[in-house]
Amino acid sequence: MLRIEELAAGYDRSRVLHGVSLEVPEDGVAAVLGHNGAGKSTLLRAALGLLRPMAGRVWFEGEDITRLPAHRRVRRGMAYVPQGQQSFPQLTAMENLRLVADGRADGRAALAEALDLFPALRTLGTRRAGLLSGGQRQQLAIARALITRPRLLLLDEPTEGIQPSVVADIQRTVIELSGRGGLSVLLVEQHVGFALRAAQRYYVLEAGRITSSGSGEDGAEETVREALRV
Template sequence: MLRVEDLTAGYGRSRVLHGVSLEVPGEAVTAVLGHNGAGKSTLLRAALGLIGAGSGRVWFEDEDVTRLPAHQRVRRGMAYVPQGQQSFPQLTALENLRLVADGRRDGRAALEEALDLFPALRSLGARRAGLLSGGQRQQLAIARALITRPRLLLLDEPTEGIQPSVVAEIQRTVIGLSERGLSVLLVEQHVGFALRAARRYCVLEAGRITSSGIGEPGAEERVRQALRV
């Protein structure tokens, strides 16, 4: 689904990624773990085209999209949920969703499907997004991305600042998305959550992948050793 080959990227003269290579298979979750500043969010932004690649290649469904702008990658089936439960705070939850759904041929059906995944949002539809809890805003952000019917979801730190009960719900949703045929590239610091959700993982440190493997028994200990936690 997504293949990154020897990718370097950064901001201005500051290089953050140094020759990163990874693959995200179809209908599966791949987790990228690492400490703050390791380059995880930069990797997602480079994969989507929000920042340019200094060198290397980004392939999406066997098409070289390295030089395509972000909006064209979105049209091809990528969606991005950035860190921080972002929303339009003065709009209601339902208005936030309709901003994406309106104008789409299948917008109404896609909105209903997103609400089916997050039924709590139905009862919160008339509430301003700025008054929702962090967990509710995270669900809203994911639901909004899913209305575009992506084939690849780039998900950045979905559990940051979220209460444990909602973390479990988001985990179930992420796993359910892969079971529905969606690929997910998940950036996460919560090791347990990431390895329960993901089939594959890699550890990013100072812009380089230092460890990778399959989410199997014993993987959490290896990841914690790689992260030195």
């Protein structure tokens, strides 16, 4: 679904990523794990086209998209949920969702499916997004991305800084989505157990380089924790 080859990227003249290569399986999940500052968010931004690579290639569904701008990648089926539970705070939760759904031929059905995945949003629909908890805003952000019916979902630390009960809901939803078919996920996470349960493939990123990779099989958690020294 997504293949990144020898990618170098950063800001101005400062390189953050150094020769990163990884693959996201079709209808599956690839997880990128690493400490703060390892370059995980930079990797997602480069994959979406928000950062122009300094070197390397990005392939999506067999097409070289290295030079495509972000909006054209979105049209091809990519969706991005950045860190920070982003929303339009003055709009209600439902208004946030309808901003994406309105104008789409399948918008009503896509909205209903997103609410089925996050049923708590039905009861919060009339509340302003700025008054929601961090976990509720994160559910809203993921639901909004899913309304676009992406082929590839880029998730940046979806469980960071939110209450444990909502973490469980988000983990369940990501694992459920990855098992349905028709959607691939590139997941940036620090919760090792969740990432390996969800992912068919994992990559450990350290100081902008892949230092370890493998499949999410039995024994992988010990290997990853050793690589991360946690």
